[in-house]
Amino acid sequence: LSDRVFEISEELVRELSWLAKVGLSESEVRRLVRELDVLLGYISEIVELSVGEEELLYPNPEGHLREDVASSEGRGRKHIAGAIEENGFVKAPRVISE
Amino acid sequence: VRYLRATDFVLDLKGGSADPYALLEHAHREMARLDPQLNAFITIDGSVPEDLERECRNRVLCGVPVAVKDNIVTESLRTTCASLMLKDYVPSYSATVVERIVGAGGKIVGKTNLDEFAMGSLGTTSAFGPARNPLNLEWSPGGSSSGSAAAVASGMVFLALGSDTGGSIRLPAAWTGIFGLKPSYGLVSRYGLISYGESLEQIGPMASSARDLALLLSVIMGFDEKDSTSLREHIARDRVESIAFTNPKPETLSGLKATVIKELVEHPDSDEVMIREFWRALDRLSSEGLSYEVVSLPVVLKAPQTYYVIAFSEASSNLARYCGVLYGTRRLDFEEASWEEVYSTNRGLFGWEVKRRIILGSFVLSKGYYDMFFSKALKARGLIKRELDRLLSRSHLILTPGSPVKPLPLDYDITDLSKLNAVDAPLVLANLSGLPAITFPVGWTGRIPIALHAIGRFLSDDMLIELAKALTEEIFRVKLPFEVM
Numbered sequence: 001l002s003d004r005v006f007e008i009s010e011e012l013v014r015e016l017s018w019l020a021k022v023g024l025s026e027s028e029v030r031r032l033v034r035e036l037d038v039l040l041g042y043i044s045e046i047v048e049l050s051v052g053e054e055e056l057l058y059p060n061p062e063g064h065l066r067e068d069v070a071s072s073e074g075r076g077r078k079h080i081a082g083a084i085e086e087n088g089f090v091k092a093p094r095v096i097s098e
Numbered sequence: 099v100r101y102l103r104a105t106d107f108v109l110d111l112k113g114g115s116a117d118p119y120a121l122l123e124h125a126h127r128e129m130a131r132l133d134p135q136l137n138a139f140i141t142i143d144g145s146v147p148e149d150l151e152r153e154c155r156n157r158v159l160c161g162v163p164v165a166v167k168d169n170i171v172t173e174s175l176r177t178t179c180a181s182l183m184l185k186d187y188v189p190s191y192s193a194t195v196v197e198r199i200v201g202a203g204g205k206i207v208g209k210t211n212l213d214e215f216a217m218g219s220l221g222t223t224s225a226f227g228p229a230r231n232p233l234n235l236e237w238s239p240g241g242s243s244s245g246s247a248a249a250v251a252s253g254m255v256f257l258a259l260g261s262d263t264g265g266s267i268r269l270p271a272a273w274t275g276i277f278g279l280k281p282s283y284g285l286v287s288r289y290g291l292i293s294y295g296e297s298l299e300q301i302g303p304m305a306s307s308a309r310d311l312a313l314l315l316s317v318i319m320g321f322d323e324k325d326s327t328s329l330r331e332h333i334a335r336d337r338v339e340s341i342a343f344t345n346p347k348p349e350t351l352s353g354l355k356a357t358v359i360k361e362l363v364e365h366p367d368s369d370e371v372m373i374r375e376f377w378r379a380l381d382r383l384s385s386e387g388l389s390y391e392v393v394s395l396p397v398v399l400k401a402p403q404t405y406y407v408i409a410f411s412e413a414s415s416n417l418a419r420y421c422g423v424l425y426g427t428r429r430l431d432f433e434e435a436s437w438e439e440v441y442s443t444n445r446g447l448f449g450w451e452v453k454r455r456i457i458l459g460s461f462v463l464s465k466g467y468y469d470m471f472f473s474k475a476l477k478a479r480g481l482i483k484r485e486l487d488r489l490l491s492r493s494h495l496i497l498t499p500g501s502p503v504k505p506l507p508l509d510y511d512i513t514d515l516s517k518l519n520a521v522d523a524p525l526v527l528a529n530l531s532g533l534p535a536i537t538f539p540v541g542w543t544g545r546i547p548i549a550l551h552a553i554g555r556f557l558s559d560d561m562l563i564e565l566a567k568a569l570t571e572e573i574f575r576v577k578l579p580f581e582v583m
Contacts, residue, residue: 006467013457020414020460021421021438022453023446032454035513039458042515043403047470051477064330066323078190083424084432092423093437 008037102578104162104256105309105342111160118150118161121256125163125207128254138229138248140168141176142208154203158339159317164199165249165258168209169216170301171290172196175206179292180224181214182447183426193290194325195259195301195318202317207255210245214449215417216266216294218242219518220506223451228508231274232583233545237505240270246304247274253580256306257314261291263299264405265525268537268551271304272500275539275547275579277311277566278304282557283532284329286315287322293416295409296327298529306578308538308567312341315559333560341563350568351387355493356552358392359524361399367520368502375548376499379540379574386573390497393489401482402522405530407462407475414459417452421445451512483531490533490555495562498524500537500549524551534559538566540574542582 006012013032017024024032084091101107101121110116126144133139147153147161154160166172169179171189173196178184196206211229213221221244222228229244231237232252239248243260247270250258260267262280271278279302286301293299303314316339322328358380363373380390420426422444430443448456462471489496502520512518528535535553542548550569554562570576 016457016461016464018438018442019464020457021441021445022448022456023442024453025446028450028453032457035454036458036461038513038515039406039454040461043406043458043462043471046400046403046407046474046478049397049400049474049478051474051481064323064326064328066326075190080424081190082187090423091432093432093435093440095437097436 008033008040103307103310104305105307105313107162108158108313109343111155118155119146121161122146122163122205122207125255128252129208132232132252132254135235136230136232136248136252137227138210138245138252138254139165139208140178140180140211140226140245143175143206147205157203158313159199159202159204162204162257163207163255164204164314165208165210165246165255166196166206167212167243167246167258167260169212169261169292169294170196170259171292172206172209175209177209177292178226179215180212180226181449181452182225183420185225185427187425191290193301194287194322196290198318204257204317210243210249210258212244213242214452215292215413216242216261216263217413217451217455218512219265219269219521220508220510220512221245221270222508222512223449225449230508231505233274233547233579234505236507238273238508238510240273240501240505242266243270243304247271247276247278250274250276250304250306251579252583253306256310258304259301259314259318260304261299261301262529263295264409264529265522267302267304268525268535269501269521271537272547272549272551273505275542275549275582276304276306277308277538278302278536279311279315279559279563280528280535281315281319281559282534284327285319285332285534285557285559287325287328289322289324293412295412296416297412298405298409306580308563308570309342311566312338312563315563316342333557338560338563341560341567346568346572347564349387350565351383354388356388356390356495356497357489357493358390358497359398360392360394361396362498362502362524365502365520365523367516368499369504371543371546372499372502372504372548375541375543376550379548379550380497382573383569391493395485395489397478397482397485398523398527399519400478401526401530402519404475404478404482405522405526407471408479408530410455410459411463411472412459414456414463417448417456420448479530482527486527486531486533486553494554494558496527496553498551500551504546528553532556534562536562536566538570539576540569541576545582547579
């Protein structure tokens with residue numbers, strides 16, 4: 001895409017890595033600048049595609065909802081076995097700094 | 099007795115002439131002999147049920163070993179997604195498909211290798227090293243269901259589960275000379291499949307014969323209230339099961355109409371020999387009664403790009419849960435740093451391909467680019483589906499080569515997108531549209547398997563398997579990969 005409206009820079013990659021919360025080393029940042037450039041060039045080919053007023057398609061043939069009845073067979077605790085539990089709560093990192 | 103199909107064993111067992119442990123013992127022996135080379139399995143469960151006679155004599159999969167792709171959860175059996183992120187994850191429940199297999203008497207013998215979180219086409223992004231192609235150890239078996247394909251093609255097991263988000267069942271089937279089905283969207287429950295691109299993917303059967311493919315599909319298919327996209331109305335289970343145990347119907351091909359999309363066959367990056375063999379197979383079929391029409395549909399060459407945008411966007415959301423709180427390996431103490439640092443550090447453990455896809459997915463979903471990429475891709479998806487439905491309103495199937503390129507070597511550079519566009523284009527059509535698609539072998543050139551890929555009308559999965567059975571048993575009389583090896 002010759003007239004691309006964005007440029008892949010180290011700064012952009014660092015920002016994306018921060019937003020997506022995926023840590024990258026400095027060498028990974030440089031590598032991703034090169035590779036994102038290629039990948040974005042490739043997917044940008046759809047920008048020029050003439051699709052008209054097509055509906056947004058998201059297939060969910062006949063989506064259905066369950067009755068709101070507990071059915072974990074008492075296994076709720078087992079399902080969160082990977083968490084750190086403290087005083088009956090799941091422990092997470094601090095989200096508000098002091 | 100050396101069995102060549104699970105269905106033959108099932109019939110013998112029913113008739114009282116089979117040892118119920120025959121297939122299990124064979125599987126354990128072959129896994130011990132071959133897996134050190136093939137690396138098809140990440141985790142092996144070598145346990146043997148105590149009394150098959152008493153336990154499951156009357157159940158359809160009694161004593162049949164099944165290999166399960168390691169992105170499908172199995173209670174008490176480690177499920178890694180071939181990622182360091184989940185290398186010690188032992189699920190607290192089983193996927194619906196696994197419960198149904200076990201309920202039918204089947205035995206899960208192990209969890210098969212894959213691209214990390216099913217992201218890849220060669221099986222090479224696995225944190226546990228790549229699975230190898232039994233036909234040539236330097237070749238990729240295709241991905242992402244690389245281990246399931248290697249396990250079936252080498253004859254360790256007859257049945258395996260794969261998952262197919264953008265061709266991940268069908269490409270490995272094509273490159274190893276076996277059968278693979280991507281079911282109609284909603285026919286098979288996704289409950290317990292670790293999500294990558296949930297609007298695109300289905301769990302499906304992989305097998306070394308069409309009969310076995312039907313057998314496994316008949317067990318895993320059907321409505322599941324735990325999956326909100328599961329179909330209530332679908333194909334009769336008995337009908338699918340009957341395909342497993344009956345001879346091909348005569349004249350399956352008469353009156354059958356197919357469409358060939360020119361752009362998929364004339365792709366500039368395809369290998370000449372694969373295309374030549376495709377036309378040869380088609381000539382053979384038309385002499386047996388198939389009629390086909392060649393049409394032009396240039397938009398199919400943009401299907402992989404459309405798929406990338408949607409799949410990566412869905413991945414960036416689905417993989418958000420691996421932050422170390424409920425799931426994922428913890429690398430930083432929660433007391434030591436801010437949540438942002440904790441999450442970024444923990445998630446730095448993803449492999450390179452997964453990182454690329456999450457970050458690219460975040461980019462195309464971000465303000466300013468959402469309409470340009472994501473909305474556009476959804477519209478393109480709608481357009482592609484409408485075009486395929488149009489073609490399928492005047493023919494029964496769309497036929498393409500199983501793979502337009504020869505199996506790629508394991509050291510292929512995956513940042514080179516040229517060959518991968520040729521490979522992806524026919525396959526992702528079925529995922530974007532939700533249509534069923536099957537890949538099956540029609541011959542060999544040396545050790546290279548030649549396969550056909552057929553996309554059918556919605557919920558014509560049974561017809562696709564019936565067709566594959568008739569073609570492979572009556573017309574092409576194809577050798578199994580473990581007979582070629």
